[in-house]
Amino acid sequence: MKSIRAAIIGIGGFGAHHVKVMTELAGEGLLHIVAFADVRAEAYAEQLAQLTSFGAAHYADYEQMLREHPEIDFVVIATPIAAHKPMCVRVMQLGFHVLVEKPPAVTIQDLDEMIAAQRETGKLCQVNFQNTSGRAFRELLDQLAAGAVGRVTHVTGVGMWKRMRSYYERTRWAGKLMCDGQYVLDGTFNNPLAHLLNNCLITAGSGDARSAAPDWVQAELYHVNEIEGDDVSAIRVGTANGVTVHFYAMLSHHEHTVPSITVRGTEGEAHWNYQNKLTIRGRNGEESKSYGPENLVRNMYLNLMQAISGSGSPLLSSIEACRSFVLASNGAYESSRAVRTIPMEYVVEREEEGTTVRLLPGLSERMKDAADKGKLYAEYPFPWAVPTKPFSMAGYGRFELPAEMATSGANG
Known part of the structure; x- marks a missing residue:
């Protein structure tokens, strides 16, 4: 599988676990971490150091990050629950595949809006229900x-x-x-x-x-x-x-x-x-x-990366x-x-x-x-x-x- 390019929004909370998985994959040459967005990145010194050590650029504004890095293949959204829907829809509309933390949304109207955006854009949207x-x-x-x-x-x-x-x-x-x-x-x-x-x-x-x-x-x-x-x-x-x-x-x-x-x-x-x-x-x-034991979050990344690479692998947890x-x-x-x-x-x-x-x-x-x-x-x-x-x-x-x-x- 070729090296896939990724970015992450939100590096605190459970985002720290995503950073760990991303840097491990980057260390193996499977993932290139292009950039990350967080308005309080300085509050997460360990994750900030990990990401910058792999050459990832920091942004406070995730839309600016995506405009300046169209080469990104997929974006991880590890923000508080209420931000999942608007960010997920916007990221897909801007042309990127998504891995969004669970739950993807807490109301059916928000989820249906996300599903509609996925269908309209044709972008992959994996939900990090890693226990699947x-x-x-x-x-x-x-x-x-x-x-x-x-x-x-x-x-x-x-x-x-x-x-x-x-x-x-x-x-x-x-x-x-x-x-x-x-x-x-x-x-x-x-x-x-x-x-x-x-x-x-x-x-x-x-x-x-x-x-x-x-x-x-x-x-x-x-x-x-x-x-x-x-x-x-x-x-x-x-x-x-x-x-x-x-x-x-x-x-x-x-x-x-x-x-x-x-x-x-x-x-x-x-x-x-x-x-x-x-x-x-x-x-x-x-x-x-x-x-x-298995690294279940890593499994979700690899599954999405294989799908992006055109292997025909179905998503383990599609939107x-x-x-x-x-x-x-x-x-x-x-x-x-x-x-x-x-x-x-x-x-x-x-x-x-x-x-x-x-x-x-x-x-x-x-x-x-x-x-x-x-x-x-x-x-x-x-x-x-x-x-x-x-x-x-x-x-x-x-x-x-x-x-x-x-x-x-x-x-x-």
């Missing part, structure tokens, strides 16, 4: 497409993580539904565990998330922290191809556990997790594989393939209608690592059982949970924050 790139997950999709567990009927994702108070203090938009008049919708399924929900929907389509577009969504959203968004969620999705998807997430577990997906079919089941492990019990018996994810996310807010506060009588708060953390031990003990039974929290039932109704996604094309959420703020 691991060998165990690709093997899972191949096996499902080959009918290893028969017809897929149910997909269940479970993610149980711990987030300290410092996590919500790290940036102005953390835990917000809106920031500076723009949608952020920061919460379990739009940020830290977005990969899990996205992979659930791809799995429901046996590799094609578009075939698993949501027909309806039922969700319960809660928080234990003093935030606007959710840190506890349960989502049920009925898909166009007849698969039922369940998603369970909490950021108030007592430790970090490994997120996983269970797939049930008419002739068996499969289990995949973030540690790149896969077990299939199906028509051909039981098979387990463990692929070990169009993300539509089911954004619809499921928007439907979750429409169904829940509010992000409800879990009363402190069910919460444990303690000091840890120079900050505090709020835990929900009752859910930690029973979440996996609720997931095994396919029950939302109010159906289980948990005493703090509030029932919701399914929301039809038929003809859905525009998200607006439910009035109850717009007025409730951090008090739920």
